Amino acid sequence: MPRDEAYDALEHKVMALRQNSRTGDERQTMSEVFDDDTILGIYKLMKAGVIDTLEYPVSTGKEGNVFAARDPKGKMVALKIYRTSNATFNRIASYIEGDKRFRGLSGSKRKIIMAWASKEFRNLQRMYEAGVNVPKPLRFHRNMVVMRYIGTQKAPAPLLKDVVVDDPDEVYEDLLEQMRLTYQEAGLVHADLSEYNILYYRRKAFIIDVGQAVLVDHANAKDFLYRDIDNVNRFFRSRGVDIKDREDIFKDITEMEE
DSSP: OOOSHHHHHHHHHHHHHHHTOOSHHHHHHHHHHTOHHHHHHHHHHHHTTSOSEEEEEEEEOSSEEEEEEEOTTSOEEEEEEEOSSOTTHHHHHHHHHTOGGGTTOOSOHHHHHHHHHHHHHHHHHHHHHTTOOOOOEEEEETTEEEEEOOBOSSSBOOBGGGSOOSOHHHHHHHHHHHHHHHHHTSOEEOSSOSGGGEEEETTEEEEOOOTTOEETTSTTHHHHHHHHHHHHHHHHHHTTOOOOOHHHHHHHHHOOOO
């Protein structure tokens, strides 16, 4: 185990994050997130110049936690850590098993989780290069993904569900276009899109949590896309938007222009 100033500072920060957890469940989650292998992985990202300091927790998700961090130049980045001790492991495994990019993958739970982190990174790359509003992917290592931080110095961008949108009609149309780009240019379906997986920042929607996104030739891609459309329509209908017909949206998203 390395012992230098950077590693000691990291250990102190992790200890503080554990101590600042308010409930027993939160402390248990922090212990699951920061196991010895993950702390060593963060240290390696620090030595590689990807991150410099760990700042504060941003969110706790079904499979992992997101933390604000800074790179050596002081710029904010987001560090997503997938818990290797995970109650939703079976859900993760089912998405990977249906993805031809991970055909033949087998092994320990930790190996599957690392494949999931790789999958999120690759999906982010495909979507970012296709022009979709997602956090720019920077690096992945084992069970961690480093990406651009969306938000201010003081706080991360809020989820779409938690804000009053300036122009909901405009954001609705933009999200439908993001879904079309995801399908036609990135070759993916998000497969879990809702107001819980969309950030709202500077009057724009940013799609996040893309680990479960599947290739368009996935056996369940059509059903996943319909579910995404229904979720987006349900949310914006609740915000007073005159929504489009789901079949019309499906055709707009999936039918390639000549």
